[in-house]
Structures are given as structure tokens and as C-alpha cells.
Amino acid sequence: MKVSHYFEFEDHVTGGIHESVVHQRKMLDREGIEYTTEATLDADVLHCNLMGPRSVWYAKRASDRGIPVVAHTHVTAEDFGDSFRFTNALAKPLKPYLSRAYRLADALVCPSEYNRGVIEEYTDTPTTVISNGVDREKLAGFESLEDEYRERYDLSPPTVFLVGHVIKRKGLETFVDLARELPDIDFAWFGPLDLSLKGRETTRLIEESPENCTFTGFVDDIRGAFAAGDVFLFPTHEENEGIALLEAMTAGKAVVVRDIETFSWLDHDEDCLKVDPAAADDETEAFADAIRRLTDPTLRERLGSNAAARSESFSLDAIAERYRSLYESV
Incomplete structure (x- = not known):
């Protein structure tokens, strides 16, 4: 069996989608599945990770x-907005485009049950849920970088942190407001800034953030983020899964998430703390209460340990065989 494992715009797309593709190819290697990263019809299966125009062209042909097509549903109109400049304007026409594109596939791969529910409003194409997974080898030895990264960014424990592109949808406003509300706690967002690609409101939030709120920009070794951080704060408004969240759990970090459907598989006060702003009079204060609770090292240790155990089922080794089963089924 040979797979055309194609990632359109591979040289330009970063973040979670890029990481997912890297993970997939590692899993195909683990399974001994032959694949090419080129779009080609000289294959038994065409697997498209991003349904751009070139992918659509190949999918049709x-x-x-008679070559089966598998498509990943990394992109939805729901999670496209509040990302980069112009994405809000593009989100509305994106849904009918994706509906047509996803219908070209024989099978769709959804990274979570939540994503599958969203995609069912786009098309009746059969779906399979396969997590993006977490590369445990990528994080190996992260603890050794703690002193270096705390010193580099002048961070004192317990540091509240987030990893990924700095975009409004991921809860940027909440992150900055919390730093302002809790001036004695360091907040650090590790990830590319790309201000030229950001909207005016996002740029303003970053530039007017308080002194205890650090935006590191791109870091050469992402393990340093998990070494320097103590509490992973993920107030995202919309997410298909969240690879950085899985990485934080694997690293044994205490996690605070917004209580949205994507994270329904997590258990409050067991492997995370969930904050439901709709149930609170003040969103910032609700998140602040959770952060204050996690200044207790005993609670951080308990939640982090439980999170690490929960993350084991998302390892690449645990997931890899699902791709072989999917390809064989189509």
C-alpha cells in the first residue's frame, strides 16, 4: 500500500496543522506504511491535509x-475567525467551499469528537476520529531547560503560560486581562507573534499588556516553554483539539481551560480546572480564582500527575494503527 500524503501550502502553514502532519508521518513510519509527500495519482490512497485548490483538483481526479480520497478536517469556518488579519472576512464564504471540498473525500479524519460534530453540518461524508496525538519524544528532557528559560524571560514560579501562535481566538484578551488582575504572577505566551499578520485589536492587546505579561515570540526549543511554565492556561474560544494542551498534560503541568465542548473529555478538578465564564458574573475573576487555587503546589502536582496519566492514550504509539485501519478500509 502506497499513500500520497499531501499537505498543500506545507512551506507556509505553521502551528497545529503543521504539527499534526509531522505527527501523522511519524505514525506512518511506525506502521511501515509507504508514502510520498507529493500529490500524485500513482498511489493507492490520496490523503489531503488541507483542502486548497490543488488538493481539490487532485481529489476530483x-x-x-477510482483512487480513494481521505481528507483531514483541520480547518473549519468556526475556528478560522479571530486568527489572522482578514480571516473574519473569509470565514463566511469558507464554509460552503469546505462543504464542497470535504464531499470529494471517501473518508474524513476529524481530530476530535467535537470537530466531528461540526463537520457533520458540512457534509455526510463518513468520518473517523483520530487525535492529532502528542509526540512524547519531542518533549524528552524538557526539565533540563528550566533554569535557562526562566532566566532568559525573567520568570518566577508559579508561571502561567500558553504555547502557540498569539491569536485572539485562543483567548488573548483573557490572558492579558488576567495578567493585569494578578500582577504578582508572571504570565508568558511562547509562540510566534507575526504582528504584521495580526489585526489592530490583537496588536493593541499585545502592545498594551502589563509588565508581568511576556510574549516571547518564536522560541528555538519549545521544550523550554514547558520547562519554565507551571500552569498551562488555555482560555481559547474555539479549538478542534489543541496539540499544545496535550503537550502540557504530557509534561505533567496543571491545566486551566475554558469550559467549551471541545474539552468535554476532560474532568474538572481531576485532570484540569475548567472555567465557565457564562456561570460567573466576571470572566476575568472566574479565571483568576482558578489561577489563585493553583498557587498551591500540592494541587498543581495532583492535577499535573493526573493530566500526564490521561495524556498517555494520545501518544503516537497508541494512535498509529488507526491510520493503517483507515487506509485499508477505504
Whole structure:
């Protein structure tokens, strides 16, 4: 069996989608599945990770030739907005485009049950849930970087942190407001800033953030983020899964998430703390209460340990065989 494992715009797309593709290819290697990263019809299966125009062209021709098509549903209109400049304007026409594109596939891969529920409003194409997974090898030895990264960014424990592109949708406003509300606690967001690609409101939030709120920009070794951080704060408004969250759990960090459907699989006060702003009079204060609770090292240790145990089922080794089963089924 040979797979055309194609990632359109591979040289330009970063963040979670890029990481997911890296994970997938590691899993195909683990399973001994032969694949090429080129879009080609000289394959038994065409697997498209991003349904751009070139992928759509190949998907149509693959169908004409009887070659099964698998497409990943990394992108939805729901999680496209509040990301980069112009994405809000593009989100509305994106849904009908994706509906047509996803219908070209014989099978869709959804990174979570939540994502599958969203996609069912786009098309009746059969779906399979396969997590993006977490690469435990990538995080190996992160503890050794603690002193270096705390000193580099002048961070004192317990540091509240987040990892990933700095975009409004991921809860940027909440992150900054919390830093302002809790001036004695250091907040650090590790990840590319790309201010030229950001909207005016996002740029303002970053530039007017308080002194205890650090935006590191790109870091050369992302393990340093998990070494320097103590509490992973993820107030995202919309997420298909969240690889950085899985990484934080794998690293044994206490986690605070917004109580949205994506994270329904997490258990409050067992492997995370969930904050439901709708149930509180003040969103910032509700998140602040959770952060204050986690200044207790005993609670951080308990939640972090439980999170690490929960993350084991998301390891690449635990997931890899699902791709073989999917390819064989189509």
C-alpha cells in the first residue's frame, strides 16, 4: 500500500496543522506504511491535509480513477475567525467551499469528537476520529531547560503560560486581562507573534499588556516553554483539539481551560480546572480564582500527575494503527 500524503501550502502553514502532519508521518513510519509527500495519482490512497485548490483538483481526479480520497478536517469556518488579519472576512464564504471540498473525500479524519460534530453540518461524508496525538519524544528532557528559560524571560514560579501562535481566538484578551488582575504572577505566551499578520485589536492587546505579561515570540526549543511554565492556561474560544494542551498534560503541568465542548473529555478538578465564564458574573475573576487555587503546589502536582496519566492514550504509539485501519478500509 502506497499513500500520497499531501499537505498543500506545507512551506507556509505553521502551528497545529503543521504539527499534526509531522505527527501523522511519524505514525506512518511506525506502521511501515509507504508514502510520498507529493500529490500524485500513482498511489493507492490520496490523503489531503488541507483542502486548497490543488488538493481539490487532485481529489476530483483521484475519484475519477477510482483512487480513494481521505481528507483531514483541520480547518473549519468556526475556528478560522479571530486568527489572522482578514480571516473574519473569509470565514463566511469558507464554509460552503469546505462543504464542497470535504464531499470529494471517501473518508474524513476529524481530530476530535467535537470537530466531528461540526463537520457533520458540512457534509455526510463518513468520518473517523483520530487525535492529532502528542509526540512524547519531542518533549524528552524538557526539565533540563528550566533554569535557562526562566532566566532568559525573567520568570518566577508559579508561571502561567500558553504555547502557540498569539491569536485572539485562543483567548488573548483573557490572558492579558488576567495578567493585569494578578500582577504578582508572571504570565508568558511562547509562540510566534507575526504582528504584521495580526489585526489592530490583537496588536493593541499585545502592545498594551502589563509588565508581568511576556510574549516571547518564536522560541528555538519549545521544550523550554514547558520547562519554565507551571500552569498551562488555555482560555481559547474555539479549538478542534489543541496539540499544545496535550503537550502540557504530557509534561505533567496543571491545566486551566475554558469550559467549551471541545474539552468535554476532560474532568474538572481531576485532570484540569475548567472555567465557565457564562456561570460567573466576571470572566476575568472566574479565571483568576482558578489561577489563585493553583498557587498551591500540592494541587498543581495532583492535577499535573493526573493530566500526564490521561495524556498517555494520545501518544503516537497508541494512535498509529488507526491510520493503517483507515487506509485499508477505504
